[in-house]
Structure formats: C-alpha cells, structure tokens
Amino acid sequence: MRFFRAVGLIFLKDFKEEIRRKENIAASFLFAFLSLVLFAFALDPTRVDMRQTGSGLLWLIILFAGSLFMGASFRKETETGTLLALLLCPADRSAIYIGKFLVNLAFLLILEALLLFFAFLFLDFRVAGALPSLALAWFGVTVGYAALGTLFAALVAQTHGGQVIYPILLFPVLVPLLIAAASLTQEAVSRGISLQNQWLRLVLLFDILFLTASTFLFEYAVEE
C-alpha cells in the first residue's frame, strides 16, 4: 500500500510540475507538430499513399518528440538538485521509477492522440473505424517505449553530454518496437487487428520484459 501511495504521489508531483512548467510539453508537442508539417512538405501527401507510409512516419515522429519529452524527466531533477531529495525519501526506489514512467506514459498518449488528429487534418490519415484496435496497439507500444525511455533518461541524467547520448542509446533498443508499431498501425487502418496478432504478442513480451527489467535495474542506475 505504501508503495502505491508513493507511486501516486510521485506521479501527481511530476504531472503537476510538467503542466506548470509547460516547457517540456510545449517543446515536445510543438516539435511533433512541426515534424508532421515538415514530413508533409518532404513527401508531398497528394502523391504518397498515407495509409502505406503514414504509419511508419507517425511512429518516427512519436519516437523523436517522445525522446525530447522523456529525456528531460530526470534531467530537471539533477538541474535543480532535487534528485538527491527524491532518492532520500523513505520510499522504495522503484516507486520513483514507476511514478515517472506513468507520467511519461500519460503525456506520450496525449501527444499521440493529438498527433493522430493533426495527421487526419493535414495528411488525410483516416482511422475512424480502426480507432479501438489502433488505441490498443498504440497503448501497448507506448508502454514499452515509456518503460525504456524512463530508465534511459535516469541513466543519462547525471552523465556529461546526456542529452546527446540519450536518443543514440535508446533508439537501437527500440527497433523491434518500431517495426511492430509501424506494422500494427498499418494493419489497424487497413483490416483491423485481432488479439492473436503476432506483433501484439511481441509488444506484450517487450513490455513485460523491459518494465520488469527496468524497475529492477533502476536502483543500480541512480545509486549515489
């Protein structure tokens, strides 16, 4: 019970802080929107079939914008010197990780919803009927992404040059997730996803494996 209380408190603290500070949200959301517009210019949506290329494209945007957002989740603590205070608080260290993970997950999901709306508006990326299966697939992928993104953010927060290294370190590990995300999105908009889908299972395996591993490894990553 204590553990969940700690997770809840950290989640609330970070959620409020992000909303009040605005800078991370503004930067990453605007970056996602900008990327969408730039992709439209680069690819010419009147000639490219968005149902084919759109799924991979949207996930690239989520990956880049998401890393911008998550990369800051521990950096802001080291900058203000509050990481030590967090670590000193009498709660299980994994509660800090889970709390931060949930905040990242929440904002990534909001970002994805907005991105989907603008992709529909600007690129004519239609998902209407496929929304439930798309939501399921994207949620699954985002859990895995946020799990590793939060862990790696903690890893590089105290490192010299962490901002530069963060995406380079994170993206190779996400390769299976990106392939799954692009395939699932494409399948969702064209013919829907069944629960027996092999990609969905792969994503589930990825989520469980890395959420557990990250919760466990986090303690070693932030040891003072």
Added chain:
Amino acid sequence: MTLRRWTVALWALAFVTNAAALGLIFGYAPIERQMGAVQKIFYYHVPSAISGYVLLFLAFLFSILFLWKDEPLYDTLAYSSAEVGWIFITIVLVTGPIWGRSAWGKWWVWEPRLTSALVLWLMYSAYFLLRLFSRNDARTARIAAVVAIIAFFDVPIVHKAISWWGSIVHPVKVTLEPAMRKTFFVSMLAVFALAAAFLATRIGVALAEEAKLQREGGR
C-alpha cells in the same frame, strides 16, 4: 605477470593457427561451384560472428557481476570484452556485404541476421559513446552495465521482429564438403585464438591505464 605470459602465448597460438587456416583456405579447400572464390570469406565471416556474439555475451555476464559485486575488475572485463566483441561484429558487417554482393547480387539485404547484427553494432557503438562522453568514472561504469544488460535482452526480440519483417536469405543449415569442413574447423580455431589474444591484450591495456590513473590520483 601471468596475464602478460598468457597474452604472449595466445598471440603465438593465433599466429600459428591463422597461418595454418590461411594456408588451408587458399591451398587446400576447394573452390565453391556456385559462388566461386568469394565463398572463402565464409571461413572468417562465420567464426568472427560466433566470436563477436560470445564476447558480447561475456560483456553481459561481467556487467551483471559488476552490478552485483560492485568490484571494479568486472567492469574492466566487461568493457574489454565488449570492445573486442564490437570489433568482431564490425568484421562480420564488413565481410558480410562483400560476400553478399556475389551470393545475392546486392551489397546489403534487410535480412534478419544481417540486420540484427547491425542493430547490435549500433547498441554497442552507443555504449562506447556513453563511456567516451563521461570519462569512465564509477557512475558511468554502472550506467554502462545497465545498458549492456538491456541490450543483451533486446537481441532475441530484435531478431524475432526482423525475421518477421524481412526476408530470409541466410541458410538455416549448412552441410560442408569434408575438405571444407576441415578448413572451417581450423579457421574457427584461428579466429577464436585471435579473439582471445585481442581480449587478453585489451585487458592488459585497461589494467595498465587504471594503474596509471591510480598513481596519478595518489600523487
């Protein structure tokens, strides 16, 4: 100075076995009917891949030991084997396309084994970038160990994902003609000896560097 003695012995073994392997590859093993002389890359390509994966597996094991026991020697062993493993994966990624060009007609094919080796190479390149940026203090060692562990767990998933996504070109099972098999056996020994010699040398250099740092810190 046992490590130095080991290093010398391993280099001697590597020299002898590689000379023998090269002699067999070019003087004894028959030329493959379909692929021609290029097929001879196989004798170094496959053992390099095995050595690379084994060394990165060692890096994974030493990383776990380091996090568990908090003993700096394990970190030294972890990044030494990771570095040599990375070099062997690089050899695989260089020799692969040369062979692939004549076997498949293309320099690069987005194929499971090739692509997962590339992703692994990228992961470990980032691992060294991390170490390069943060000047190898105790905290970096822990961070790098966590990265090595995550990367190791990711490899089978990467492979699975890419095999569903890409096409399969690598043969699942290879049956070799007897003369080829003998040659392959010797070249396997040669590359393993080379990998071990590199590893011993790298560990020696790492230990010397640390001793130097300690001396300077003490002054």
